[in-house]
Every structure is written in structure tokens, then in C-alpha cells.
Amino acid sequence: MxxxxxxxxxxxxxxxxxxxxxxxxxxxxxxxxxxxxPILHLVQAEYGWTSxxxxxxxxxxxxxxxxxxxxxxxxxxxxFLKPTGRYMLEVCRTGPCCLVGAEKIMxxxxxxxxxxxxxxxxxxxxxxxxxxxxxxxxxGPVLQIGPEYTFHENLTESKIDExxxxxxxxxxxxxxxxIS
Amino acid sequence: xxxxxLLEHINVPGINTFDVYRQQGGYRAVEKALKTLSPEAxxxxxxxxxxxxxxxxxxxxxxxxxxxxKPEGKARYLVCNADESEPGTFKxxxxxxxxxHLLIEGMIVSSxxxxxxxSYIYVRGEMxxxxxxxxxxxxxxxxxxxxxxxxxxxxxxxxxxxxPGGGAYICGEETALIESLEGKRGNPRIKPPFPAISGxxxxxxxxxxxxSIAAVVPIINDGGEEYAxxxxxxxxxxxxxxxxxxxxxxxxxxxxxxxxxxxxxxxEEYCGGIANGKRxxxxxxxxxSVPVLPAxxxxxxxxxxxxxxxxxxxxxxGFVSGSMMGSGGFIAxxxxxxxxxxxxxxxxxxxxxxxxxxxxxxxxxxxxxxxLHRIEYGHGKxxxxxxxxxxxxxxxxxxxxxxxxxxxxxxxxxxxxxxxEFEWHITHPAEAVKxxxxxxxxADPLPPVAEPA
Ligand SMILES: Cc1cc2nc3c(=O)[nH]c(=O)nc-3n(C[C@H](O)[C@H](O)[C@H](O)COP(=O)(O)O)c2cc1C
Ligand code: SF4
Numbered sequence: 001m002x003x004x005x006x007x008x009x010x011x012x013x014x015x016x017x018x019x020x021x022x023x024x025x026x027x028x029x030x031x032x033x034x035x036x037x038p039i040l041h042l043v044q045a046e047y048g049w050t051s052x053x054x055x056x057x058x059x060x061x062x063x064x065x066x067x068x069x070x071x072x073x074x075x076x077x078x079x080f081l082k083p084t085g086r087y088m089l090e091v092c093r094t095g096p097c098c099l100v101g102a103e104k105i106m107x108x109x110x111x112x113x114x115x116x117x118x119x120x121x122x123x124x125x126x127x128x129x130x131x132x133x134x135x136x137x138x139x140g141p142v143l144q145i146g147p148e149y150t151f152h153e154n155l156t157e158s159k160i161d162e163x164x165x166x167x168x169x170x171x172x173x174x175x176x177x178x179i180s
Numbered sequence: 181x182x183x184x185x186l187l188e189h190i191n192v193p194g195i196n197t198f199d200v201y202r203q204q205g206g207y208r209a210v211e212k213a214l215k216t217l218s219p220e221a222x223x224x225x226x227x228x229x230x231x232x233x234x235x236x237x238x239x240x241x242x243x244x245x246x247x248x249x250k251p252e253g254k255a256r257y258l259v260c261n262a263d264e265s266e267p268g269t270f271k272x273x274x275x276x277x278x279x280x281h282l283l284i285e286g287m288i289v290s291s292x293x294x295x296x297x298x299s300y301i302y303v304r305g306e307m308x309x310x311x312x313x314x315x316x317x318x319x320x321x322x323x324x325x326x327x328x329x330x331x332x333x334x335x336x337x338x339x340x341x342x343x344p345g346g347g348a349y350i351c352g353e354e355t356a357l358i359e360s361l362e363g364k365r366g367n368p369r370i371k372p373p374f375p376a377i378s379g380x381x382x383x384x385x386x387x388x389x390x391x392s393i394a395a396v397v398p399i400i401n402d403g404g405e406e407y408a409x410x411x412x413x414x415x416x417x418x419x420x421x422x423x424x425x426x427x428x429x430x431x432x433x434x435x436x437x438x439x440x441x442x443x444x445x446x447x448e449e450y451c452g453g454i455a456n457g458k459r460x461x462x463x464x465x466x467x468x469s470v471p472v473l474p475a476x477x478x479x480x481x482x483x484x485x486x487x488x489x490x491x492x493x494x495x496x497x498g499f500v501s502g503s504m505m506g507s508g509g510f511i512a513x514x515x516x517x518x519x520x521x522x523x524x525x526x527x528x529x530x531x532x533x534x535x536x537x538x539x540x541x542x543x544x545x546x547x548x549x550x551x552l553h554r555i556e557y558g559h560g561k562x563x564x565x566x567x568x569x570x571x572x573x574x575x576x577x578x579x580x581x582x583x584x585x586x587x588x589x590x591x592x593x594x595x596x597x598x599x600x601e602f603e604w605h606i607t608h609p610a611e612a613v614k615x616x617x618x619x620x621x622x623a624d625p626l627p628p629v630a631e632p633a
Contacts, residue, residue, distance in 0.1 A: 026341040028255070028298070031381055033363035037346045041305060068363075075365040075535075076346025078305050094267045095468060095525045096424045096511050132349065132529055133267040133468075134306055137424030137511070138431045149308035 010053045012061070016046060020061060032062050036072055040079055045147035049080040077131065078146075085120045085127035087167050090144050091155075093130030096137035105141045105155050106130055112160060125168065181449065182436040183410055185398040185418045186391070190278055196313065198320035201281040209400040210326055213289045214334040217400070222293035226396060228404030230416035235261055235352075235389030236467065236507040238491055241396075242404075247376040248294055249384040257385040258291045259361065260301040260393055262310075263345055263352035267468035267529060268509025271420035272390040274432040276303070276310040280317040284340065286393035288326060289400055291338050294386055298339050301390075302357055305344040314342045349533035353581050354387035355379075356535065367535050368581035389507075391420050412438030415490035419508050426514035428452035441465075441487045441494075442479050445512065458514035461619050462598075465494050466506020468526050469586030471593030472519070473503050474622035499593070515619035519601050520612075523594040524552035530587030541584040544575040548591055555602060558609030565602050569595055598622070 012020070020039055027034040039058055044050050055069040062069075073079040080088070091097075091106050106117075109128050115121050117129050136142045139153035145167075152163060184190075194200035201207070213222055227242030248256060260283070264272040276283060283301070291299045303311050318340050321327045329337045343361055345351050351360045355369035358380050379385025395417060399407045408416045415437035421444070424430045429452040435444065444450045445460065454460050463478040464470060481487055481496045488494075491505045513522065531545035548571055551564050572588035579585070595602055600620060605612040 026300075026339075026343075028381065031362070034343075034361060036363035037305070037360065038344050040346070041344055062363075071365055072346070072363065076305075076348050078347035093525075094529050095522050096268050096509075098522070098525055099425045099511070099513060099517060131306075131347075132532055133265055135264045135270040135273045135304070137268050137270050137509070138422060139270075140424070144306060147308070149306050151309065 010047075010051070010057045012057065013046075016042060024062075033064060033068070036062060036064070036069065037076070040069075040073060041147070044079060048086070049083045083120070086125050087127075087145050089126065089128040090131045090134075090146075091128065092132070092134045092136070092140060092142050094133040096133070097140035097142065100140045101155075102130075102141040105143075105157075105160065108157050108160060112164065126164070182434070182439065183418065184434050185407070185410065186275070186282060186394050186420065187279070187432075187434045195279055196277075196281075196317075198281060198317070198324060201279070202324070205401075206281055207285055207321075207324075207326055209285055209397045210288045211332060213292055213400055214332050214336055219293045219295060222289065222396075222400065225399055225404035226293070229395075229399040229407040230404075230411075230414060231392065231395050231399060231407070232415070232491065233389060234391035234395070234419065234508070236266065236469070238505060241388065241392050244376070244388075245294060245386060247374070248386055249377045250295065251384070255298070255381070255383045256294055256296050257380045257383055258287065258294050258296040258299040259357065259380060259385060259387045260287060260299070260390060261352060261354065261357060261387050262301055262303040262307070262390045263349075263357060264307075264390070265304055265349040265352050265533075266507050266509055267526065268422060268424055268464060268511040269467045269507045270422045270424070271432050271508060273307060273310060274422075275390055275394060275420065276307070276314060280310075280313050281321065282394045282397055283314070283390055284317050284321050284327075286396045287340055288321075288331070288338060290386075290388070290393050290396050291340075292336055293396075297337055298341070300341050300343050300361060300380075302343045302345060302351070302361055304351070305346050308344070311342050311344055318342070348535075349529075350535045350581075350583060353583065356581070357387060358385065365535070367537050368583075370580055410436055412488065412490050413492060415492060415505075419489070419505075421489065421508045421510050423451050423510045423512070425510075425512040426455045426458060426517070427512050428455045435489055437488075437490045438493075439489045441489055444489055444510075451512070454512065454514050456514075458516065459619055459623055460512060461515050461517055461622050462513040462519060464503075464509070464511040464513075464590075466504045467509035468511070468529065468590060469582075470504040470506040471499055471502070471589050472523075472597065473501075473593070474597045476623055476625060477501055477597070478503075480625075499589070500596075503593075515623075516616055518556075518616045519594050519598040520552065520556045520605050523591055524549065524556045526590045527552050527587065530583065534583060534587070535581075538579040538584065540575045540578045541587065544571050544584070545587045547571050548587070552591070555605050556612075558605070558613045560602075560606040560609070562603075562606055564606070565595060565599065568592075 023035045059066045059069045141155040189204045231241045232238040350356045351366040356366035360366045375385040460475040482501045527549040531549045536542045572592045575584045576588040601617040
């Protein structure tokens with residue numbers, strides 16, 4: 001849960017601030033709070049998760065109370081309130097995907113990575129979790145990987161093997177979507 | 181072959197780019213609307229088309245537009261609902277991925293009709309690839325003079341932005357979506373006031389589904405009356421159906437409304453039957469929120485008539501023996517599927533997604549999930565079945581937004597139609613964790629209805 005005592009200094013880069021500015025310009029005068037969700041996505045893409053110091057900085061940037069940021073970050077499922085593995089594999093666990101084997105895929109992932117849902121592998125590379133319907137029911141089982149949410153469809157155990165091998169070799173922040 | 185009004189050009193290579201889309205006749209609707217039609221005339225065409233909202237509720241789009249308040253000096257907004265999170269539904273993702281300019285074109289015409297100078301497309305945050313696709317499409321359209329200031333020299337200005345969500349099914353509900361777009365938690369608002377009077381930033385707002393907005397393009401190109409000739413009765417036009425579950429050929433299909441359900445499932449043109457040669461046990465016809473029906477009731481109504489893919493026919497029999505069109509999320513279950521397990525899964529979904537504002541929904545969804553879990557895992561009691569019915573009744577109609585109903589209906593309908601299977605889980609707990617109940621009699625032809633004396 002929220003750890004209010006983190007004190008790591010967060011400084012947004014000029015590039016990030018430029019992007020923030022572009023987003024704020026999409027809304028009418030005085031409605032900059034609308035930029036909160038998109039800005040939190042950018043922050044998470046930059047730092048890997050949504051920490052309290054980062055949220056506080058966002059609050060200052062948008063002229064909001066910190067609580068207005070916390071209540072949003074805790075409501076939505078996409079903001080990670082604690083660090084995750086470098087690649088968070090999110091498998092759809094809702095009905096239609098379960099009809100075509102999502103539960104088996106999650107079991108396989110757990111066994112393959114050797115960590116439980118929400119935990120991080122010792123090398124810091126991977127986490128996994130079940131998420132609700134990803135609107136890809138015709139191509140299940142499916143999983144997605146942030147921050148660009150690349151998509152992997154019609155999963156099988158061998159596709160998982162292949163995906164994990166590829167990710168291990170990838171140094172880029174955003175995984176390739178060469179496998180689908 | 182059924183007529184295609186939305187996906188006609190989907191297989192043309194490069195149709196996701198502006199140039200190819202334009203070569204195929206794209207953006208004609210914008211030219212026609214801005215050069216030859218008044219906003220009122222467009223609303224009139226949409227009314228004549230009989231188009232019903234494709235997001236789930238099926239409310240007539242033209243009528244919704246005509247309710248939009250037009251106070252002096254206040255902005256008006258069009259917000260496109262691309263939150264697509266209803267389990268079983270994946271048509272909007274498909275449309276945005278493969279033919280994004282259809283949505284952009286529809287947004288321009290619709291915004292003009294409603295007098296909006298700024299419009300937003302609210303896309304669920306997980307669809308980051310689609311957000312990138314739409315942003316590129318918007319930039320292309322703007323470059324070509326179809327967005328921005330003085331579009332096509334008409335004097336009409338429009339800016340279009342894409343807004344990502346944060347991962348929450350409830351933000352598909354239109355007032356929760358508006359809250360989220362304002363940078364808040366997705367708690368639905370109490371209505372009235374309706375968004376048409378006070379929506380985004382307190383201004384009059386229309387929220388429409390991706391597919392509804394895309395359908396405005398053929399309506400303007402061909403005229404509302406032509407559009408209304410497609411389909412059957414009050415179910416006019418075509419509908420995108422997301423076909424998933426145990427089908428031989430799952431995917432997104434554009435159908436003419438009125439297509440027999442049997443043809444949709446079994447013909448080679450559509451789903452090609454049940455996967456792996458299995459038999460059909462049950463169908464959820466319109467996304468997880470609508471009542472589930474056993475195979476015999478989805479293919480034929482209790483009167484022995486063929487059931488059709490139309491708003492009226494799918495609802496034939498009400499909640500006793502019918503279902504709903506919903507969002508067109510068509511989920512097929514084969515003979516190996518367990519209805520208890522699926523119902524538990526859906527209940528977990530609604531419990532997870534309840535925003536928590538109303539006690540019946542917040543507590544009731546959790547309670548149903550717990551009870552279903554214990555039935556599925558062999559610890560159920562006989563009284564649990566009636567308890568579930570009771571809880572679902574107490575949620576239904578007693579909440580701020582329809583998520584409560586959406587959570588109650590799948591449970592109530594599963595028990596109504598598959599009660600034997602629930603009871604078997606309770607009477608045979610050891611067996612129920614090892615094997616499934618199977619097809620049982622759920623695909624048997626129904627006995628003929630007795631003639632009233
Ligand atoms: C819990 C809930 C979730 C919803 N999710 C969606 C959705 O993902 N997409 C959508 O278009 N409509 C959704 N709706 C329906 C919207 O509230 C609204 O009716 C719709 O966007 C209106 O557009 P339409 O008239 O074009 O269908 C949802 C409604 C509820 C109650
Ligand atoms: S019905 Fe459920 S989701 Fe809707 S407002 Fe109430 S608690 Fe929130």
C-alpha cells in the first residue's frame with residue numbers, strides 16, 4: 001500500500017514537462033485537472049511505477065491537492081503503487097478468455113517465472129498478474145505489457161516461452177511486439 | 181453476403197492511412213455535411229436512420245442528439261466512448277485498429293451536427309496502441325484540412341483529442357466517463373441532470389459509442405432512409421458483433437440486423453460452428469451483463485420462432501426466456517463449460533469493478549462472488565441458490581448506475597436456466613470439483629407450447 005515516507009527526489013525532465021504541457025493544452029482554461037490520468041501514465045512510463053513523491057510533484061504541477069492525485073491513482077488499476085518487474089505481464093482472467101484456457105496460461109506463467117501473482121522475479125525482470133477483460137475476447141488467451149501495452153494473442157505455452165526469451169534479450173524499455 | 185456499411189473496405193491494404201481511406205471514398209460525409217447540410221438536417225438524417233446506440237443501451241442516437249441543450253454562450257461537447265470493457269466485446273478495438281479514419285470522419289460530422297468545437301475520444305488506457313493509431317489518424321486528417329480551423333472553408337472549427345482512461349470498467353458508464361475525463365475517480369453521477377443538460381465541465385454533452393459514431397458516416401453518405409432499409413423493423417442498419425468463446429472462427433463480424441442466430445453461429449460466412457466439433461451449450465448474446473441463455477433458447481424463442489440477431493428478437497421472452505442485444509458481445513459456451521464457474525468468474529468481475537458508491541452494489545457483488553465461489557468449490561448449501569437469487573433481486577434497480585443490474589442479471593439468469601447444474605454442484609460436491617456437468621438437456625428442442633384453450 002501507500003508508503004508515505006518515501007523521500008526520493010523526483011525531478012521531471014524537460015522532455016517530460018513538454019509532454020505535460022501539450023496535454024494540459026487539450027482542455028479549456030482552468031480545467032487542467034483533466035490532464036491527471038494521461039500525466040500519471042507518462043510518469044509511470046518514465047519511472048516504472050507511480051510513487052508518492054512522483055504523485056506529489058504531479059499535484060504541484062497541476063495545482064491540485066495531493067489527495068486528489070492519490071485518490072485517482074488508487075482508483076484505477078493501471079497505476080502501480082509499488083515497483084514491479086521491468087516487464088509486467090498482464091493476463092486477461094475474465095470469462096471469455098477462461099473459456100479458451102486463460103487459467104492454464106496463468107498457472108504456466110507462475111510456474112515458468114517461479115513467482116506468485118504480483119511478485120517480482122529475483123533478477124527484477126518480470127512480474128505477472130491477472131487483469132479483467134482486455135477487449136480482445138476473440139483472440140484469447142491474451143496478455144499485455146506496459147508501458148506501451150503491446151499485445152500478445154492466442155497464447156500457448158510455447159508462445160510464452162518464446163516471449164520470455166525475447167524479453168530477456170531486450171534491453172529497450174519498451175518490449176518489441178514481434179511475437180503475437 | 182450481408183451488406184457491409186462500416187467494414188466494406190476493411191481488407192483494402194493501407195486502409196488505416198488517410199490516403200487510402202480517402203481514395204476509397206473516405207471523408208465524403210464530411211464534405212457533404214459541411215458544404216451542403218445544416219446541423220439540424222444532419223440530426224434529422226440520423227433520426228430517420230433509426231440508428232440505436234451501439235454501446236449497450238440501444239437508445240436512438242438521433243433522439244439523444246435532439247435532447248442536447250443549447251444555452252447561449254456555453255460550450256457543447258461530443259465525447260466518444262471507446263472505453264470498451266464489457267467482457268465479450270472487442271469490436272471498437274477492431275474498428276479503431278484497422279479503420280481509424282472511419283471514427284475520425286464520424287466524429288467530425290457528429291461534432292458539426294452538435295455544434296461542438298472541441299471533442300474527445302475517451303479510450304481505455306490499456307489500448308495504448310489504438311491511442312497511437314488514433315493520434316496519427318487525427319494528425320493526418322488535420323494535415324489534409326479536415327480538422328482544425330475553418331474546415332474545408334466552411335467556417336467550422338474543430339479540435340479532436342484522444343484521452344486515455346486508467347483501467348476501470350465503470351468508466352464506460354457515461355457519467356463515470358465524464359468524471360474520469362475531468363481527472364477524477366470514475367464514480368457515476370446521479371441523474372438527472374443528464375449529460376445532455378450538464379455533462380463535461382457542466383456543459384451540455386453527448387456521449388456516444390465508437391460504432392454509433394462510425395455509423396453516422398454511411399447515414400450521411402447514403403441518407404437516413406437508405407440506412408433504415410437495411411435491417412429488420414426497429415433494428416435498422418448493420419451491427420458489429422464480437423464473436424468469442426468456443427467458436428470455430430471467433431472475430432468481429434458486421435451483420436445486417438435480423439440475421440438468424442443459427443446462421444450466425446453455424447454458417448461458414450460467420451462463425452463456422454463450435455470449435456473442435458463440440459456442441460453448443462449456452463450463449464451470452466450481448467456482453468457479460470445480459471442474461472445468459474441455454475442453446476435451445478438462443479436458437480429459437482419459446483414460441484418456436486427462429487431467434488434473430490435484432491434488438492427485438494433477442495429480447496423476445498423478456499427476462500424469462502430472452503436476453504438482450506447489449507453491446508453485441510457474443511460469447512459461445514461449448515458442452516465442456518461449467519456455468520457455475522463462469523457465473524462466479526463474471527461475479528468476481530463485477531465485484532472488482534464496482535465503484536463502491538452504493539451499498540447494494542458494493543456489498544452485493546462481493547457477497548454473490550463469495551457464495552458462487554463456495555458452490556463451485558464444493559462447499560455450497562442448498563439455501564445458497566435462493567440466497568443468490570435474493571441478493572441479485574436486492575441489487576437490481578437499487579443503485580445509482582446500471583452496473584448493479586449488470587451484476588445481478590448474469591447470476592439470476594444462470595440460476596433460472598441452469599438450476600440443475602447449480603444443484604448438482606451442491607449434491608455432488610466431490611464430483612463437481614473433478615468434472616463438469618456437461619451439456620445435459622440444455623440443447624434439447626423445447627417442448628411445443630400448449631395452445632391456450
Ligand atoms: C457499467 C457500464 C459500462 C459501460 N461500458 C460501456 C463501454 O465500454 N462502451 C460504451 O460505448 N458504452 C458503455 N456503457 C454505456 C454508456 O453508459 C452509454 O450508454 C453509451 O456510451 C452511449 O452511447 P450509445 O448511445 O452510442 O450507445 C456502459 C454502461 C454501464 C452502465
Ligand atoms: S451501481 Fe455500483 S458501480 Fe454503479 S454507482 Fe453504484 S456502486 Fe458504483
